[in-house]
Amino acid sequence: MVVLDIETEDGQREALRRMLTIRAFDTKAADLFSDGELPGFVHLYVGEEAVGVGACSALESDDYITSTHRGHGHCIAKGLDPDLMMAELFGKANGYCNGKGGSMHIADVDAGMLGANGIVGAGPPLATGAALTSHLKGEDTVALAFFGDGAVAQGQVHEAINLAATWNLPAVFLVENNQYGEATPVEKQHNVQNLSETAEAYNIPGFTVDGMDITAVYEAVKEARKRAADGEGPTFIEAETYRYHGHFEGDQQPYRTEEDVAIWKDRDAIESFKRRLVDAGTITEDEFDEMKAEIDQQIEDAVGKAKDAAYPDPSEAYEDMFNAAVPEISDFSSGMRADGGEDR
Amino acid sequence: MTTTIGLVVNPAAGRDIRRLTGGASVSNNYAKRRTAGCVLAGLTLADDVDVLVMPDSTGLADRIVDDAPDELGVEFVDMTVTASGRDSRTAAAHFADHADAVVVLGGDGTTRDVAQTIGDVPVVSISTGTNNVVPTPVDGTVAGAAAALVGSGAVPAAEATTRHGTIEVNVVRAEQTTVIRGLATVGVLDRPFVGTRAILDPSDIVGGVVSRSSPAEIGLSGIAGGLVTHRPDDPGGVGFRLARDGESGATAPTTVRAITVPGRLSTVDVAEHRVLDDGEDYAFEVDRGVVSVDGEREHEVRNGTVRLRPVSDGPRLVDVESVLERAASDGRFRLG
Amino acid sequence: MSTETSSGTGPDQTKEMTIREAIRLALREELERDDDVFVMGEDVGKFGGVYEVTGDLVEQFGEERVRDTPISEAGFMGAAVGAAATGTRPVVEIMFSDFIGVCSEQIINQMAKNRYMFGGKTEMPVTVRTTEGGGSGAASQHSGTIHTWFAHFPGVMAVAPATPASAKGLLKSAIRSDDPVIVFENKQIYEQKGEVPLDDDFTIPIGTASVEREGEDVTVVATQRMVGESLELAEELAGQTSVEVIDLRSLYPMDTETLVESVKKTGRLVIADESPLSYGTHAEVATRVMENAFYSLDAPIQRVGVADVHIPFSPALEEEVLPHGSDVEAAINRIV
Structure with missing residues (x-):
């Protein structure tokens, strides 16, 4: 895995690559969904790439993250393999969760990715727990909740935040304020204007950054991570961003206009970062085009591989509930009940 | 005759990373709303006052308008909200033609945005944080009263305002020149990114030009202020560059103590400083760096020349205390 | 027949102690055995637990590993899930099982589902200890017996000790298990005494029932407090009716084989459990017996539990709704 340190030119190119990979992956997922090729729901991260990649570039590779229902971007930012993610979206046996989780539950605990999560708000307590592990074991890892x-x-x-703050745990709470909770604008869901103001209630630092600027998110998380690792406790960061797609694919979006979306697209995180790198001579336009084409091909290949991959064997439905074997499940799966009971 | 007062409340001010990295205090929206309420109450000191309020997307301005005293005619400025610094500039441009005085709640950045387009309309600038050079922390009611007195003409603007200097910035690169305008300070920083905008580490400072300097101020104007005091309305400014680690200058540097960010008393080595005349250039060759404007990193530079120049054409800032004292000496606070 | 296993080589020494002491002993041994084990819950540390179960553990293991939490079940239950997924073995105390509602999200959607949803790529070694049972005038929000909910819910193991030995053995197995286990402790029997093996590797495998008293005429499958009361009843009835008493111990997974073997011998079954009768633990035991020993049954299966009401406050009402040995006797009399 390429280390993502965006203070270096290599790291900047890698950050750009990851943002492009997220966009290509999720744009492809949208197409596949509208063509009826993907089962279930998909929630896409297009527009918010700078937050995931900026944050993960400020983390160490053994740090933990928790994610949301809109988790593809976090996975790619944390370094997960798009091939295995795509396989999971298709419900294939070689997917990250062997096809049991799908889009909303991609996880790779060994890579520090504690799972996308279908329950809004369920991730932060898990991050507090991962930070508690770090604290109890005297490790220097940090847990970040998206x-x-x-x-x-x-x-x-x-x-979760109160617990982490009260226990001074090495956690970072990163709100991706994409302006809508499902279809309801943020100002109709909260009585504070900046969500970072809530940090005051926990006596921890809270601040707002431009979530369309990867360097702002990176620097914010870097400082928050340092504070956490130094034993000074959690930080609350609000990254202001925007999702270009609907809450879910198929969302008709009656709650906003194309002009609303255009204001944010005008500040597109990938385009602006690319422009800065081109200005700085870190990458040329040609190299960028080449990178983008390569990524598009990589995602095409991922789709091809996912389509070709095998579905899990139906018997797999009865695996993985527990570490221990449970007769209730194994007896059912072996069809024991078919004889109506042993003393018939 | 009706007096029209413009009101700019920046909902985003006081929320940046300095809450983590520096000793900056928090200015929450409830506090801003209450301060704005006080401003409106202070404005009732004059009769027949209309207030034009900058709208925002957060609901803060809505609440301010909803809570306004009945005797004021309060309306929103008719403008498109972009939820960025552009809003303050748009509102100020409107006030330049339609207001008799303007009250700004925010920090240096907000005041600078207003200053870009406000023209000659007197500005009362209220700090909503601790880390500001231009706006001062003053009670909203007092500030509102001062705005009412200046706006209504009860106290002549010429006698109660000072014209603040500004700094013009030209970032010159091979094919293009970018023009930026700063109010109190413009710095050149050794940082690769704009990032979170705030100046996090004083050791990043390469140098800069300030339109005012005083050891009582925080940041670049405090560094220059350790060497020379320059009033906001003095023509020209002060340019300086620091002796960076590993770099040797022609002359031995002057070591200065300065409050560089809230909560940090720094010791910096100033390689050179110069009092600049109005319009005099002070330039930096920058391989890789960022230009900061009024305490915020604003513009990334690669292989360019940053040319800074003090220009005495800034906003007219109201001296709140002298306005009220002048009004009192005119008997305006005596009844009967 | 007893299914206790003794995997260690230590002497088969036992000591008489209460269920409360047996639980504390299990916690102490597991905290000593494995540094990854820690205990957390409301007032489990300095206060020693509201039922004094954790007692003096904090003195031996310190506040980090015997951790007082805020009154914040969703927060610390979720933290336990996150901690378990990242390499620790939390033992969480939820003071009253009635409070589980406030943290059910983390139990049902995270703790119970993560391993399966992730294709087996995480372990979830969380132990949840909680109290159940009426009889102390604590009214409906502090007296419930809810274990059916979680015995029913896939992905969670559920055990319910009835004796000091099973309290120790089951809890140790729960803590050593890589799967989530909820231990339902009936608070009325904390003072009940019995012999407990002192071997610090004494465990009782989850998923095993225990025949506590052998008999020929009728099988009583009981849980928690009803085990002791059924044993007393069996003693009283000795000479008239030969009652076999089975402590179910493990609600999920369930030891179907032991139950079926017993009913094949006796032909009659009474199920005694303090949970509400509809859709319940009783129904599950009855179904498994019918599926596997239908033709051995000589009489209708009898259920002893709480009618579908909450546990009322007034002693007169509470006494009315709680099942006792006398209810088991009545049930036996109906079918023997």
């Missing part, structure tokens, strides 16, 4: 503006209204998010 969660949305909608989740800030959830009680368990408050509990």
